[in-house]
């Protein structure tokens with residue numbers, strides 16, 4: 398499966414994070430309160446050296462031991478107030494970050510629902526899953542802790558350096574000068590960490606795709622004894638991700654190391670110069686002590702910048718990955734001034750229809766290459782053609798699963814692109830060979846297109862689709878089926894999918910070989926019941942079995958992207974050699990199928 402489009406190489410941190418503003422804005426007051434609490438906490442920590450300096454240069458120098466107690470109580474009070482501020486920071490930021498995560502997740506899911514099938518053809522499911530779960534979790538953690546600490550530690554550093562300069566302009570200036578290499582280290586870190594962080598996120602998405610696909614295809618893997626092979630593939634992907642995570646951790650550790658070494662070298666030089674300043678009476682012992690007590694307080698903000706910087710880059714990449722999905726242009730949208738069909742009759746016309754998939758090689762002819770076909774109201778048209786001739790693709794166009802790339806599809810004379818998708822899909826219903834059911838009750842699955850419809854609609858749909866077996870399920874029509882529910886046979890699934898299409902009572906029913914998994918007797922019963930429905934409904938049925946062709950009023954033969962011939966089954970048999978050839982291959986396939994059953 399082709400993966401999602403390549404990512405831009407290096408997004409910028411601030412613009413990428415600023416794009417989260419619409420989600421953050423409603424919670425900004427609480428977030429700012431969190432930043433405020435954290436900032437007050439940090440400033441309180443910076444105040445402790447003031448007490449120490451007052452103690453050393455005052456009472457201790459004059460031998461006044463009684464003054465130690467008030468100073469100790471002041472330090473304790475400052476410590477307690479700092480702890481309270483840390484609690485308040487968490488209290489203020491926890492809720493906003495979880496709300497932001499939830500609303501971003503909802504928007505992502507809504508976008509996935511809106512985006513056309515062509516988008517889902519190109520994107521791996523695991524990539525979408527990892528964006529919805531892992532990336533948004535990363536953004537929540539960054540909002541809750543990373544962003545707040547980043548801002549607070551940066552401000553603490555600015556204030557702290559100001560305090561150092563105040564204690565001693567010479568020592569403070571020296572400290573700043575000697576710390577400048579941090580800027581170079583941070584710049585180099587950003588150059589490389591961006592890519593490795595993005596690679597890790599993409600690889601986590603690939604890994605999720607592998608898990609999803611192998612869980613989905615577990616029967617095939619087991620039937621072909623490919624479990625070991627799948628495990629080997631998974632292990633190698635997992636170890637690639639591990640190597641990337643290690644590369645990330647190495648770069649992070651290296652930054653952390655320099656953020657520890659550089660300040661300590663600065664402290665050592667400052668200590669040397671500071672002691673000299675004390676000996677030449679340019680500085681008091683209390684000032685020197687306060688200078689270093691402040692420097693120690695600044696140690697954490699400096700060191701933490703290492704992982705916070707990495708955290709910010711991870712979050713920026715997560716934001717970019719989120720926006721790559723939500724910014725994807727929806728190529729199948731509703732018209733600005735939609736038309737409407739008040740009383741649909743179900744006349745379906747393909748006029749010079751062309752279609753090619755986005756990833757079709759240049760120079761290759763269009764898959765649907767100028768198809769013309771008219772289905773009169775109430776008519777049942779079978780669509781036949783050799784394999785790969787584009788039948789399934791053509792049937793996806795009336796409901797706009799894909800949009801034509803040329804020509805038009807008309808429903809009762811209205812271009813389907815002029816209707817809202819909601820209206821169009823009440824007029825056109827589909828059932829596919831690959832019957833997808835959701836982990837919900839039988840009722841919910843069948844009434845998917847007509848939620849809230851009454852039991853009569855449900856019963857009739859189940860009767861037409863010969864799906865009365867549902868009444869024997871443990872909880873009848875309330876039985877939960879699908880992935881996390883009861884397993885059904887392929888034929889049972891197809892009948893429920895057919896019931897779903899029929900229940901919607903559409904003007905046009907598009908059936909892509911929906912009876913392929915049924916035995917011949919059941920197929921005959923379904924067809925007999927369908928005949929009643931199809932008397933009022935226009936139907937386009939992709940037929941892979943001769944018996945399905947018999948159901949139709951007329952047959953359209955698709956060949957090389959066009960409708961080669963249209964007529965009754967016997968007319969085509971009599972006049973079209975390609976039709977005879979296609980039909981004999983269908984009959985042969987059917988014979989082989991019966992032998993295998």
Ligand SMILES: Nc1ncnc2c1ncn2[C@@H]1O[C@H](COP(=O)(O)OP(=O)(O)OP(=O)(O)O)[C@@H](O)[C@H]1O
Nearest residue numbers: 518754756764782783784785786787788789790791
């Ligand atoms: N989502 C897709 N993206 C790109 N190419 C596709 C996609 N779906 C189908 N194709 C290609 O389009 C061609 C026609 O496929 P389609 O399923 O429409 O044919 P078909 O006539 O229904 O075939 P069959 O009888 O085997 O079901 C095939 O070559 C297929 O590889």
